[in-house]
Amino acid sequence: MNAFKMIPFSPESLYLPPSGRSALTFHLPALLLAIGLLALPVAHAQDSVAFNAKTHARQRWGKALLAPSLFILTGLAVKSDHAAFNKYVREERNESMPRFRTHADDYLQYAPVAAVYGLQVMGMKSRNNVLNQTVRLIESEVLMAAMVIPLKKLTAVPRPDSGAPNSFPSGHTAQAFAAATFFYKEYGKDHPGLSIVAYSTATGIGVLRVLNNRHWTSDVLVGAGIGILSTNLAYLLHKPIPSNKRKKLSGIAVVPSYSQHSAGLYLSLRVPYHR
Numbered sequence: 430m431n432a433f434k435m436i437p438f439s440p441e442s443l444y445l446p447p448s449g450r451s452a453l454t455f456h457l458p459a460l461l462l463a464i465g466l467l468a469l470p471v472a473h474a475q476d477s478v479a480f481n482a483k484t485h486a487r488q489r490w491g492k493a494l495l496a497p498s499l500f501i502l503t504g505l506a507v508k509s510d511h512a513a514f515n516k517y518v519r520e521e522r523n524e525s526m527p528r529f530r531t532h533a534d535d536y537l538q539y540a541p542v543a544a545v546y547g548l549q550v551m552g553m554k555s556r557n558n559v560l561n562q563t564v565r566l567i568e569s570e571v572l573m574a575a576m577v578i579p580l581k582k583l584t585a586v587p588r589p590d591s592g593a594p595n596s597f598p599s600g601h602t603a604q605a606f607a608a609a610t611f612f613y614k615e616y617g618k619d620h621p622g623l624s625i626v627a628y629s630t631a632t633g634i635g636v637l638r639v640l641n642n643r644h645w646t647s648d649v650l651v652g653a654g655i656g657i658l659s660t661n662l663a664y665l666l667h668k669p670i671p672s673n674k675r676k677k678l679s680g681i682a683v684v685p686s687y688s689q690h691s692a693g694l695y696l697s698l699r700v701p702y703h704r
Contacts, residue, residue, distance in 0.1 A: 493665045497658035500606075504650030508597070515645040519589050522640060534637040538605040541612035541627040542566065548616065555615040561670055565663045566611055573607050573659035577652070590642040599644045599652035605634035606656030614664050631656070 507514045522529075545562065549555055555562065577600050586597035609624075609631035617624035635649035644652075 489665060493661040494658070497654040497656075497661065500654030500657065501651050504598070504647045504652075504654065507650060508645070508647035512645070512647075515647055518639060518646045519642070522642065526640065529640050529642075531637060531641065534601055534605075534634045534641065537630055538601050538634050539608060540630055541605075541608035544623075544627070545612050545615050553616070554619075556618065557615060557669070561667075562611075562615060564670065565614075565660075565667050568663035568667060569607050569611060569660040572662055573603050573655060576655050576659070577603050586645070586648070588643060589645060596644055597648045597651065598655055599635065599638050599648040601638055602631070602635040602644070602649040602652035603656040603659070605631035606653040607660045608656075610657050610660035614660065 545555065546559075549559065557565070577598060580598055581595040581600075584597045585594035587594055588596040606628075609627040612627040613624040631653070635653055638644040638649050639646060
């Protein structure tokens with residue numbers, strides 16, 4: 430008797446989830462997390478070259494664009510394939526959890542930013558001081574809004590739940606990945622484990638946007654790419670403010686943020702101290 434049995438293979442089998450599990454709960458988180466974690470080594474490589482004076486500017490730009498390009502191109506591919514995958518994921522969602530609804534994604538999208546300032550208050554050293562952090566964060570938020578808002582107007586993709594013509598791309602996901610990349614830039618080199626948590630949180634936001642029936646899969650993939658791109662560009666283009674030019678007075682930094690039809694603010698209190 431043969432100890433092995435031949436298992437027939439077909440290309441369709443690549444799309445089947447493990448037995449006993451919903452296709453949606455298997456495919457979508459796996460897709461987002463797999464692509465999302467690619468941002469970690471790419472971002473680390475970018476950090477390695479960004480401060481090497483002999484590295485050509487084209488290489489730095491390539492590192493900044495690589496990870497977001499993976500997201501954006503994947504999202505566009507999903508969107509352009511007659512929306513087949515988008516519809517497939519939505520059908521699986523409607524079959525397995527039609528009444529699912531949570532507002533956690535409305536708040537967790539800001540968690541990595543809050544963590545950066547929280548860790549500083551706790552005394553954990555970051556890559557930049559609060560002033561340079563906040564300026565980069567403002568630049569990232571402005572760049573993200575400059576891409577997300579016009580795209581929503583121009584594409585007018587209807588939402589899967591209400592049909593409102595502002596689904597593409599996902600602003601929540603863009604915000605979440607911009608915040609996760611911001612966290613990585615400040616703490617990723619010395620604390621890679623915390624960066625994985627930040628990117629996993631951002632991935633969870635993307636998954637929740639689909640489970641909440643607020644977005645298509647392509648919306649969250651492109652939104653993730655825009656979020657990473659915004660923060661990468663902010664750190665690549667920003668010229669650090671020298672410490673001797675910073676005011677020694679305490680102050681409050683107010684950072685605007687955009688998400689769908691709502692606007693928000695980050696508040697950062699800077700207090701001088703002596704060592």
